């Protein structure tokens with residue numbers, strides 16, 4: 320598999336795991352429990368930065384090349400830039416609802432749950448569309464030279480967006496979210512897997 324495609328698929332797995340943590344926290348809330356708002360806030364931080372800064376620019380580049388090679392498939396994928404804007408809108412709507420809950424503002428429980436579900440579902444639909452339609456079409460249509468050209472362009476493009484800053488802060492954030500979520504599953508100290516310590520929430 321071309322390296323760029325492998326990276327994109329790995330990133331989808333990472334995104335899906337973070338979504339899974341949010342999903343679990345929301346299920347706790349929906350069944351009358353107390354979700355961990357530290358985890359929910361960290362999930363928002365992750366989605367406010369990682370996709371637009373590191374994931375979507377690669378997909379934009381890939382779609383541009385796919386439209387040169389196979390316009391019909393690119394057309395089926397559709398307007399990815401617009402889809403990413405809409406995901407950002409759903410994120411902001413959900414983030415506003417989270418803030419309202421944290422500030423004890425009046426927000427019906429169903430509204431909070433609805434916004435969380437809209438966000439989670441829209442992200443999952445988008446990942447599924449790209450896995451089912453976009454990535455296989457790119458894999459079929461692009462040549463080896465395309466992949467090596469794109470692979471060479473990606474670091475330059477990301478560098479121009481971030482001035483050389485790497486993705487490690489998002490990788491750490493993602494690991495923390497997964498560790499905190501796992502820690503939540505073992506409420507008894509003695510049953511916790513080793514090596515997990517909850518960082519103070521900020």
Ligand SMILES: [Fe+2]
Nearest residue numbers: 375378445449
């Ligand atoms: Fe995307």
Ligand SMILES: [Fe+2]
Nearest residue numbers: 374378446449
């Ligand atoms: Fe994606």
